[in-house]
Amino acid sequence: MKYFTISLLNSPLNPLTYCYENELSEGDLVEVTLRNRTLSGVVLEVCDAPDFKTTPVTQALFQQYSQKQMKAAKFISSYYFCSLGEALQLFTPYGVNREMENRKWKMGEPLAQGKGEERRGKRDEVKNSTLKLSSKQVEALELLQKYPVSLLFGDTGSGKTEIYMKWFEEVLAQGKRVLFLMPEISLTPQMEIRLKEHFGEAVVMWHSKVTRPTKKKLLEKIHSGEAKIIAGARSALFLPVKDLGLIVVDEEHDDSYKASSRPRYHARDMAIYMGKLYDVPVLLGSATPSLNSYVKYPHFRLKGGHFSATRHFSFEKSRDAITERVESSIVATVAKEEQAMLFIPTRANYKYLICEACGHTHECPYCSVAMSLHRKSNAIKCHYCNFSERVPQACSKCQHEMLVSERLGTAEAVYQFGERHPDMRVGQFDRDAVSTQNKLKKLLKAFNNREIDLLIGTQMLSKGHDYHDVTLAVILGLDNQLNMGDYRAREKALSLLIQIAGRSGRKKEAEVLVQSYNQAFFEPYIGQYEKFLEDEKKFRQGLYPPYTKLARIMFAHKYANKAEESMQEMLERLRLQDNIEIVGYGVSQIEKIASKYRYQILLRASKTTDLLKAIKQSKNALAEVDIDPVEFS
Numbered sequence: 001m002k003y004f005t006i007s008l009l010n011s012p013l014n015p016l017t018y019c020y021e022n023e024l025s026e027g028d029l030v031e032v033t034l035r036n037r038t039l040s041g042v043v044l045e046v047c048d049a050p051d052f053k054t055t056p057v058t059q060a061l062f063q064q065y066s067q068k069q070m071k072a073a074k075f076i077s078s079y080y081f082c083s084l085g086e087a088l089q090l091f092t093p094y095g096v097n098r099e100m101e102n103r104k105w106k107m108g109e110p111l112a113q114g115k116g117e118e119r120r121g122k123r124d125e126v127k128n129s130t131l132k133l134s135s136k137q138v139e140a141l142e143l144l145q146k147y148p149v150s151l152l153f154g155d156t157g158s159g160k161t162e163i164y165m166k167w168f169e170e171v172l173a174q175g176k177r178v179l180f181l182m183p184e185i186s187l188t189p190q191m192e193i194r195l196k197e198h199f200g201e202a203v204v205m206w207h208s209k210v211t212r213p214t215k216k217k218l219l220e221k222i223h224s225g226e227a228k229i230i231a232g233a234r235s236a237l238f239l240p241v242k243d244l245g246l247i248v249v250d251e252e253h254d255d256s257y258k259a260s261s262r263p264r265y266h267a268r269d270m271a272i273y274m275g276k277l278y279d280v281p282v283l284l285g286s287a288t289p290s291l292n293s294y295v296k297y298p299h300f301r302l303k304g305g306h307f308s309a310t311r312h313f314s315f316e317k318s319r320d321a322i323t324e325r326v327e328s329s330i331v332a333t334v335a336k337e338e339q340a341m342l343f344i345p346t347r348a349n350y351k352y353l354i355c356e357a358c359g360h361t362h363e364c365p366y367c368s369v370a371m372s373l374h375r376k377s378n379a380i381k382c383h384y385c386n387f388s389e390r391v392p393q394a395c396s397k398c399q400h401e402m403l404v405s406e407r408l409g410t411a412e413a414v415y416q417f418g419e420r421h422p423d424m425r426v427g428q429f430d431r432d433a434v435s436t437q438n439k440l441k442k443l444l445k446a447f448n449n450r451e452i453d454l455l456i457g458t459q460m461l462s463k464g465h466d467y468h469d470v471t472l473a474v475i476l477g478l479d480n481q482l483n484m485g486d487y488r489a490r491e492k493a494l495s496l497l498i499q500i501a502g503r504s505g506r507k508k509e510a511e512v513l514v515q516s517y518n519q520a521f522f523e524p525y526i527g528q529y530e531k532f533l534e535d536e537k538k539f540r541q542g543l544y545p546p547y548t549k550l551a552r553i554m555f556a557h558k559y560a561n562k563a564e565e566s567m568q569e570m571l572e573r574l575r576l577q578d579n580i581e582i583v584g585y586g587v588s589q590i591e592k593i594a595s596k597y598r599y600q601i602l603l604r605a606s607k608t609t610d611l612l613k614a615i616k617q618s619k620n621a622l623a624e625v626d627i628d629p630v631e632f633s
């Protein structure tokens with residue numbers, strides 16, 4: 001009998017010891033039992049017979065995690081504070097053919113890593129390509145290819161995608177493969193069409209909306225090497241791609257690259273880690289790059305036409321209201337048979353229901369957040385735990401019968417335009433209206449076929465869609481973003497403004513109307529995002545990333561005192577640590593979510609190693625660690 005330490009997939013437990021009669025090697029996927037449950041596990045190493053009774057491995061599953069996958073998983077586990085089994089759960093192992101059960105590969109040797117390593121940096125022009133780059137684009141590509149990690153800082157409409165695709169051609173010509181990450185790939189069917197038009201069947205799209213049977217088929221294509229361009233959301237990073245030649249992270253500034261549950265990894269940062277591990281170049285792209293990437297990596301600035309010349313910006317002092325000016329601008333645009341877009345950060349009809357008499361907000365019974373009004377279903381819903389109930393007729397505190405709604409949402413704007421302008425064709429673009437891939441494709445098609453005059457939507461509007469004929473973009477609620485208690489609030493608000501404005505004026509000149517009390521902040525940076533980044537550098541120097549490292553430690557428990565005690569206990573231990581700073585601690589901004597009370601500690605250090613060490617030495621069981629956090633509420 002032989003003994004092995006095995007990490008259980010998706011389990012927070014430390015590795016356990018099991019026995020097996022045959023040889024197993026590191027990375028082998030096996031089936032084991034734990035308290036009568038069948039679980040999957042990954043072999044870590046051979047060990048000595050322990051002095052306790054062990055259960056045998058039920059079976060070997062003939063799949064293996066490569067050495068590099070194992071290494072990356074170990075990194076995730078130690079850097080992002082999760083178990084190895086939780087980190088490994090992210091990865092898809094390399095398959096081994098059933099017929100070759102006699103195992104052709106040797107212990108510890110990855111099945112499918114690149115042979116014929118060519119050094120990067122050499123340009124192979126692809127003959128007879130239909131992709132023609134401008135001289136500026138060629139200059140960009142040549143510069144970007146010189147570095148292991150580089151940033152394409154290109155305005156919307158400046159031709160970033162052609163540059164990506166040209167590089168893809170070159171990688172494919174070398175017999176290698178491309179990993180192409182996009183933050184919300186399921187929201188951007190246009191990119192899929194574009195890639196498939198040029199590269200045909202070699203393109204595989206991988207994201208959460210892909211059905212299970214399709215995933216199986218796609219995985220076969222990836223295993224066989226038939227898939228050459230693997231485009232996907234952050235999970236694509238962990239696919240078993242053979243002979244990787246390039247990783248591209250598009251819209252690298254987007255926060256949806258950061259996982260919001262354990263393992264709380266950042267896909268852009270992991271892409272850079274993987275690039276180093278596999279010795280392949282990593283290209284980041286964005287019209288509004290994060291300060292992080294701008295500071296760390298060499299970039300090429302690609303200007304697209306004249307951003308501020310084709311778009312006329314005006315400001316209105318308001319927070320988020322359909323004012324007369326907003327309404328008349330939209331009506332005038334539609335009258336000219338042109339299209340308009342209206343951005344509102346909130347979905348539903350209204351974000352709050354407030355009592356007119358006592359000012360009481362109707363909160364979710366399980367979370368300390370206001371319930372949003374959904375007129376269509378005559379309900380109020382919690383956007384954190386999905387609890388919903390009928391719209392109350394009176395205040396739950398004082399029984400007063402007048403409840404007023406606040407903070408306009410997309411559904412309400414759609415409703416109001418429908419009431420006042422019955423001839424206007426209005427589309428709703430948010431998570432409530434666009435719940436499936438089909439609905440999304442239909443809506444985008446209808447908009448681009450000009451069957452919709454006005455598209456009203458949330459952040460989804462800004463996600464890399466190509467709208468051809470929008471000549472008016474109206475942006476509401478930007479100050480809500482700017483006033484958030486987040487060191488990146490300025491970056492996020494300005495980037496949002498530029499991304500949404502960039503969806504307009506693709507062919508004709510456009511108007512951009514922004515509601516904000518902070519014109520003085522926004523205006524000088526429009527069309528000059530680099531100027532903002534330079535100013536922001538000074539603001540963050542010595543205080544915030546990328547100049548320092550942050551960690552957020554969260555404590556959640558159904559009893560508030562338990563959560564608080566845990567926080568206090570960890571605080572005491574943290575105070576004994578060197579080279580870290582406790583920036584703040586206490587009740588979280590959102591005190592309760594899904595019946596759990598929430599406390600948190602914010603830590604800062606100038607060195608990653610100091611930060612990780614301090615946390616490792618003081619962490620307790622309830623502490624949930626979020627390294628490089630992007631969320632602070």
Ligand SMILES: [Zn+2]
Pocket residue numbers: 364365366367382383384385386387594
């Ligand atoms: Zn709730």
Ligand SMILES: [Zn+2]
Pocket residue numbers: 355356357358359360395396397398399400
């Ligand atoms: Zn009241």
